[in-house]
Amino acid sequence: MPELPEVEHTRRNLDRWMRGATLKKVTTEDARIVAPTKPSAFVRALTGRTVTAVERRGKWLRLLFEKEAPAKARQLFVHLGMTGWFEHAIAGQEEVATNPLQSAGSRSLRFERARFAITRTVRGKTRQESVIYVDPRRWGRIILAGDDIPAWTSLGPDPLVDGIDVARLAKKFARRKKQSIKEALMDQTVLAGVGNIQAIEALWKSKIDPRSGASAIGPKDLASIAKSLRWTIERTLDDLAKGDDGVDNPFKVYGRKGEPCPRCKTPLERFDLGGRTTTICPACQTLR
DNA sequence: ATTATTGTTGGTAG
DNA sequence: TCTACCAACAATAA
Numbered sequence: 001m002p003e004l005p006e007v008e009h010t011r012r013n014l015d016r017w018m019r020g021a022t023l024k025k026v027t028t029e030d031a032r033i034v035a036p037t038k039p040s041a042f043v044r045a046l047t048g049r050t051v052t053a054v055e056r057r058g059k060w061l062r063l064l065f066e067k068e069a070p071a072k073a074r075q076l077f078v079h080l081g082m083t084g085w086f087e088h089a090i091a092g093q094e095e096v097a098t099n100p101l102q103s104a105g106s107r108s109l110r111f112e113r114a115r116f117a118i119t120r121t122v123r124g125k126t127r128q129e130s131v132i133y134v135d136p137r138r139w140g141r142i143i144l145a146g147d148d149i150p151a152w153t154s155l156g157p158d159p160l161v162d163g164i165d166v167a168r169l170a171k172k173f174a175r176r177k178k179q180s181i182k183e184a185l186m187d188q189t190v191l192a193g194v195g196n197i198q199a200i201e202a203l204w205k206s207k208i209d210p211r212s213g214a215s216a217i218g219p220k221d222l223a224s225i226a227k228s229l230r231w232t233i234e235r236t237l238d239d240l241a242k243g244d245d246g247v248d249n250p251f252k253v254y255g256r257k258g259e260p261c262p263r264c265k266t267p268l269e270r271f272d273l274g275g276r277t278t279t280i281c282p283a284c285q286t287l288r
Numbered sequence: 289a290t291t292a293t294t295g296t297t298g299g300t301a302g
Numbered sequence: 303t304c305t306a307c308c309a310a311c312a313a314t315a316a
Contacts, residue, residue, distance in 0.1 A: 002294065002295085003294060003295090006294075032311090059294095059295075059296095079295085079296080080294095080295090081294095081295060081296080081311095082293075082294060082295050082296090082312090083293090083294080083295095083312085083313080083314090111313085136312075136313055136314070137293095137311080137312045137313055137314085138311080138312060138313090139295065139296075139311065139312075140295095141296095151296085151297095175304085175305085176305075177305090178305080178306065179305080179306075183306095186295090188295095188296085195294060195295070196293095196294060196295085197294055198294095254294090255293095274306095274307090275307085275308080276295095277292075277293080
């Protein structure tokens, strides 16, 4: 499901559900998603861990465990891929999917891939709960590790955690003679967490054609893009916090080919750019 | 039946 | 070492 805002939303959920909780029973059979890839080893190393913090960098999540945890099981890295999400189930209550990017009709635990049974004490009462990872396409990853993994270490600055340094961006983009500005923004070593939707929305807001060369974007445009990224990330985050997941498409132009541009009413167009679908207003987004 | 989908990675070539 | 391009991964939904 996820780009930066959805993953941050997931982080806040996991923090509420799991911080201070102990993993009593871990269940998975999916050698494709978890590491260590032998599910029995994954389960064994994870059982008994206590979650002390839930962090996010870009589209990656990191659960930290108690410092007494075995050296090889200090942290759990999670990537939701394209279609992963987490459920929360309290014993005795109905388990209902809450993936904010899935339509209400497709809610299901049919594609459960891993389950974490936890106990935690809330106001003096010990509660039995479960956190469930669901992922139809199985592109997600749940990686138990001691040290940081390369995927985490190689990430660029996170727009929310670190802010956007326009001067540093300009330096990186200057050398990208063939790459488009949209592809450059989606490069996770440039900015961690910007995906197809957020790039589309930000470039629309800044009135820049996504096909513009990255090296052709001047400092003024870059400052505008930084502002637009903050705008679309915050907007998406607010939409998610509202929690009414029945709303089909909360975005301004993404997925709205043929609809009038919210700014100038020109019909929006769609095309492929670097293998990803891209929506623009052909009138008010111009080439640099 | 066909096309499209919110993402990453590993190979190859330059 | 850096950049660029592509196929692969999997399961729907329209």
